[in-house]
Amino acid sequence: GDGDVNFLDPKASSASELVYRAIDDKEAMDPSIAKALYIGIIHDTGGFQYSNTSPETLRIAADLISYGFDFPTLIDQTFYEKTYVQNQILGRALLESIQFMDGRCIVSMVDKKTMSFYDATPHDLEGIVNQLRNTKGVECAIFMYQT
Template sequence: MNDLIREIENADSIAITGHINPDGDCIGSTLGMYNYITSNYPDKRVQVYLQEFPDVFMFLNGASTVKHEADDETYDLFMSLDCGDMDRFTPFVRYYETAKRTLCIDHHVSNKGFGDVCYVESDACSAAEAIFKLLDEKKINQQCAECLYTGIVHDTGVFKHSNTTRESMTIAGILIEKGARPSFVIDETFYKKTLTQNKLLGYALLNMKQFADGKITHTLLTKEDFDRFGASKMDTDGIVDQLRLTSGTEVAFFMYQAGEDNYKISLRANDIVNVSEIACSHGGGGHVKAAGCNMSGDPEKIVAEIVADIEKQLG
């Protein structure tokens, strides 16, 4: 019995959360853990807390039970999944502070470790993969398998990113054998887009700019742009990945206005640049090839600063 299973068995109530602006791995990991616990330990009280996420993930079992706002509940065990540090779950930090026991499972290289029990497997392609390795494979049901498969699919970019390994493919195969539906998951959460999402993507690509002789590709969306299309931050999925695919691009970064003078920045690299270093230097985090941060100030100055950081590594 590993420490994760021991902590689950010793707790009567469990809170699970992931990082702010939850992505496919965060959503799949938290709901995968939720389904594992509720199916194998039905007497335990389990609640997932996440910020709002796109409706395309609502087919995952348990998604409709997720709470998007903190409440006054307290829990025996608090689980942080797919969070590089405690700042990544600030909306729900009260559960960490009031829980009897705390646990972290993550795969971010920037994670320095926190919680009473902490698993950080930076070689894992996703938090979902790291979680799979800690669970009893025989006790993973179809609902849990589909959630974890979703997490792996999203953090590997449908098995295209450099973090895709033989082991991650093997685990994905096991999850398919347990009932995960690959075509359905990929189509529903990756390729299908609403009219609003397609319009926003088209506008973002129409206004993209390049620097460093085409090695850096960038675009920006303002509050006015979102208002123009009746869109929200949840309609931005896939924009930075499309920028990265532009011929000649080494690094792509996408910015959108998150507040009056605050901007969310997503960075993706192809071969040369470590974007985690750049994100960490601005209070963010992530992986070598995929990272993000928030910055405040004049957007033109922010763009110039990020471009300069990238150019230092390009040489």
């Protein structure tokens, strides 16, 4: 159920943005808190690419960066760095994808047998739907998997 106090803002980019605003004493902020809030914001905004990114979101991100954590490495590790298994299964999912609706939609699936072959876990599948969505002309991406 609902708590005693609800803090809602449908225009906020993320829960992390709301948490940042709720911290009254910015002196209490430290690099580890700033890093956690920053990672929440960058993921919920797709690296500041989604429509939920506002000037306020970017101001908050700039303030969080000022706490001194290594944000370029953080972005690299969370968005781009992949294990060999992740790259293999991503390649398989892309190769076996199918476009429909005049190329506006794309779908791919990884079945249980493929998961087992690569010894992949659901964690290894993170980011596949984003790669499908990055296909030129695609407006809708669907990715499914069996466990």
